[in-house]
Amino acid sequence: MKPVFAAGLLVLLACIGAACARTAAQWLSFVILLVIGFALGGRACRWPRRAMASLALILCLVSVRCATGAVPQPQPDDPSLLLPADQAVTPVQLVGRVRADAAVRSGRCRTLLDVSSLNGRISRGRTELTLEPCRTPLQTGTWIEAEGIMRRPQSAPHPALPGDDLRLALKGSWSRLSADAIRVLRQDRTPLADARRTIAQRFLAAAGPREGGLLAALVLGGAQVPLPQSLRDGFRVAGLSHALAASGFHLSVLLGSTLACTRGRSGWLRLAAGSGAMALFLALAGPQPSVVRAVLMGAAMLLIGESGHRGRPLGALLLTLLLMLLAHPAWGRSIGFQLSAAATAGLLISAGPLERRIFQYLPRPLNRLAPALSIPLAALFWTLPLQLLHFGAAPVYAVLSNLLAAPLLAPLTLFAMALAVMVLLLPLEVSSMVLPWLIWPVQKLSWLLIKLVEWISQWPWAQLLTGPVHPSLVLLLSLALVPWLLPASARWRGLSMLMMLLLVCVQICFQLRDDLVRVEQWGRQWLVLRHRGRAAMVSSHGDELSCRIAKRLTHGLGHQRLDWIAVLDPVGVDQQNCWISLAHTLQAEQRGQLPLTPGQRLQSDGLSVGVADHRGRILDVRFGAKVKHLRRRDLHPHLPELSGAQAAAY
DSSP, rough: OOOOHHHHHHHHHHHHHHOOOOOOHHHHHHHHHHHHHHHHHHHHOOOOOHHHHHHHHHHHHHHHHHHHHHHOOOTOOOOOGGGGGGGGGEEEEEEEEEEEEEETTTTEEEEEEEEEETTEEEEEEEEEEESSSOSSSSOOOOEEEEEEEEEEEOOOTTTTTTOHHHHHHHHTTTEEEEEEEEEEEEEEEOOOHHHHHHHHHHHHHHHOOOOHHHHHHHHHGGGGGGOHHHHHHHHHHHTOOGGGGOOOOHHHHHHHHHHTTTTTTTTTHHHHHHHHHHHHHHHHHHOOOHHHHHHHHHHHHHHHHHTTOOOOHHHHHHHHHHHHHHHHHGGGOHHHHHHHHHHHHHHHHHHHHHHHHHHHSSSTTTTTGGGHHHHHHHHHHHHHHHHHHHHHHEEHHHHHHHHHHHHHHHHHHHHHHHHHHHHHSSHHHHHHHHHHHHHHHHHHHHHHHHHHHHHTTTTTTOOEEEOOOHHHHHHHHHHHHHHHHHHGGGHHHHHHHHEEEEEEEEHHHHHOOEEEEEEETTEEEEEEEETTTEEEEESSSSSHHHHHHHOOOOOOOSSSSEEOOOOOOOOHHHHHHHTTTEEEEEEEEETTOOSTTTTOOEEEEEEEEOSSTTOOOEEEEEEEEEEEEEEHHHOOSSOOOOOOHHHHHH
């Protein structure tokens, strides 16, 4: 194995280590194991000692830096440190500046505030503001005065559900503010934010929330566009999430088109045009980790290429990632950064050998598809460990969906960027009149792409749900994939197959066990009963938020669909489709009565729930050979117990 390939492997393992480690001790253990592994592998592959020493030193440097700064810490005057330690919530009055346009959902808006004062005291830090109802548009650069309840964010109640503490910590916030009303003080000039908002609004108005949102996401990234959640889920299941995230793909389309238009011109002109294209992409998409990585690599390769030297893309990638981690170690925990680094390393290392292999084995009419097949295959296998670690799921038809969507994504991205530039350059009156005509053919292409994504996402077993995977298993899976991803390690593929088979057996045994998962969040509770790979659920509430969390919990535990769901709360007409999509059978409370009468049971193979007493106070829950009795009021404290007349009416 060449040292350059080892450097690429180092990038992948460093990303996995950033995702697995939570403490400095874990980081130190991870570094020691990797150094020992590199030493043994280097001796077996006869690496030069200088290369081995350099790689080990780089690994230690990055790991120590990330161990000490991967999780940001609040500053001495942060708003969270001004809250009393013995109080869960505190009424406050603060003045702050809106950091980004608020995301609006169900009449509620949420955004980050740069706090300048708290209860009349000078404070420097960030807090997440939630405003309900959201009557005032919260835009970037708006100074506001807000009164409300401030609390510290809660940790995740279960690994399958997101936690607010780590999510906000990576954004530099350690507090949350719930406000009922605010007062706008002033508005700062924000030309970049205004440009992004203008593009998104014009596209949404001209092409609708789905097609227009998709076109805006191709320019700005999905994080800055209010896309429907169903559209996001469809792209994720189909393995096309990268299309909605500003990444190297979008920059390569823009930069490649720019350089193609300046072919035959002087080197200085091509350099200026390429630099302008990258600057435009960075300004519109924002300094996200994947965007910064793509721009830095693009700038390096552009300078090397135009200077007449031969570039080393893998070396540029490694140097870029090292500089980014040393400058912002918190990016090591960013899922976007990890996926971008792993996918890019996979394309640079494994795409070429895969293309040659596919070309050899496919028959002559089909071997022309080798380049189109090798790219998604390389990206899929290099990002597979990270997808299993973070999401407990992997798209099954990702290669096919990327193959079918590739002819649509490239022209859509290019045309969307061209329309975005036109919207920014032309006056409002002219662009409002011209844009609906120019966007019509692009809208039809985006409609076709959305239909393709929805079609693929509805295929059977479109998403492989593995449930929570232990980080150690993910690390072992990464090592087992190495002989298949690096050509120089082909002789170890037999051993890697045995290792992967063992890991699959361990995960299957974990999924087939009898278990009762009890989760509580935001005053709601969910009971997930598991038996031999099957599952059922008891939910305390039946509103839309409860259904969304139940769906995320179900898929996070590795279950595509439940046998049945018992909801101890009325389910509205608008929420019925959401609950029905999760289970084959739905039983909900009606008119203040339990979904089950005393003596009846809702059951399937090895899973059941019933009412154990005539007043409906005790629920009898069974999963496999295990039995658990739960009080109804413990699950839903606001539900009254049944009276004698109500019990007799059953």
